[in-house]
Amino acid sequence: MHVVVPFAATDPKTRLESVLSPTERSAFARAMLADVLSAIVEAGQKPTVVSTAPIDPAELDLPTHVLEAVSVAVDDRPLTDAVNARLPSGEHSDHGDEGPSEAVAVVMADLALAATDALEDLFATETAVAIAPGRGGGTNALVVRDPAFRVDYHGASYLDHREIAEEVGASLETVDSLRLGTDIDEPDDLVEVLVHGDERARAPETLRDLGFELERRDGRVGVVRCEPADRDR
Numbered sequence: 001m002h003v004v005v006p007f008a009a010t011d012p013k014t015r016l017e018s019v020l021s022p023t024e025r026s027a028f029a030r031a032m033l034a035d036v037l038s039a040i041v042e043a044g045q046k047p048t049v050v051s052t053a054p055i056d057p058a059e060l061d062l063p064t065h066v067l068e069a070v071s072v073a074v075d076d077r078p079l080t081d082a083v084n085a086r087l088p089s090g091e092h093s094d095h096g097d098e099g100p101s102e103a104v105a106v107v108m109a110d111l112a113l114a115a116t117d118a119l120e121d122l123f124a125t126e127t128a129v130a131i132a133p134g135r136g137g138g139t140n141a142l143v144v145r146d147p148a149f150r151v152d153y154h155g156a157s158y159l160d161h162r163e164i165a166e167e168v169g170a171s172l173e174t175v176d177s178l179r180l181g182t183d184i185d186e187p188d189d190l191v192e193v194l195v196h197g198d199e200r201a202r203a204p205e206t207l208r209d210l211g212f213e214l215e216r217r218d219g220r221v222g223v224v225r226c227e228p229a230d231r232d233r
């Protein structure tokens with residue numbers, strides 16, 4: 001199976017700009033990418049990062065066996081076009097690019113909780129299309145085995161992808177997973193990283209290093225960011 005990880009390398013995670021500076025957003029986006037790549041490699045796959053600009057995987061601080069399994073393709077087309085160019089090709093294809101004939105998985109780089117067993121379950125599906133939706137209706141991860149299927153990201157893309165699968169007569173399975181269903185887009189999502197993130201993962205470590213910690217208030221839990229002076233006490 002080909003596994004593609006789209007990555008917006010320049011000015012990523014703009015919806016977090018109220019809580020993270022541009023440099024911090026870049027570091028956090030790369031930390032999530034590193035966690036996603038590690039989980040994919042542990043699931044036995046060799047991911048290709050489809051990045052909007054050149055990135056050096058050696059700078060992601062990956063274990064050697066993960067680094068050796070990762071490749072990068074630079075593609076500055078919009079997300080939907082860059083992904084469609086890599087889906088299985090066939091006689092129904094209406095674009096000029098030649099995709100592979102085998103199954104292709106697309107796993108977003110902002111799935112900070114991505115875990116190997118959840119990815120193995122996704123990769124083991126047998127339907128023509130399998131989707132792990134995100135909260136809010138996005139398409140966090142999917143597997144495409146039907147050359148007639150094409151993606152159309154943004155908005156409630158999960159619903160759009162269900163419709164597209166139906167239009168082309170592709171069987172579809174929805175994979176219900178907290179670990180694949182949690183993409184980190186908005187400040188409120190950061191709590192998920194600190195509550196559910198693996199102790200050894202890069203994304204929670206990056207947030208903790210930036211001073212974020214859990215705060216329980218009014219019977220709920222949120223995140224607060226401590227000033228460096230407070231952290232040293």
Ligand SMILES: Nc1nc2c(ncn2[C@@H]2O[C@H](COP(=O)(O)OP(=O)(O)OP(=O)(O)O)[C@@H](O)[C@H]2O)c(=O)[nH]1
Nearest residue numbers: 006007008012013014015050052078079108109110
């Ligand atoms: N290759 C490629 N990847 C993209 C592009 N836009 C977003 N991505 C990636 O697709 C996934 C989902 O995108 P978003 O959640 O919108 O991430 P983002 O663009 O960094 O965040 P926002 O700026 O807040 O929209 C993430 O893995 C992004 O890195 C693009 O134009 N090309």
Ligand SMILES: C[C@H](OP(=O)(O)O)C(=O)O
Nearest residue numbers: 138139140153154155157
């Ligand atoms: C790319 C987009 O991601 P979101 O904006 O939902 O994170 C989608 O899943 O269609």
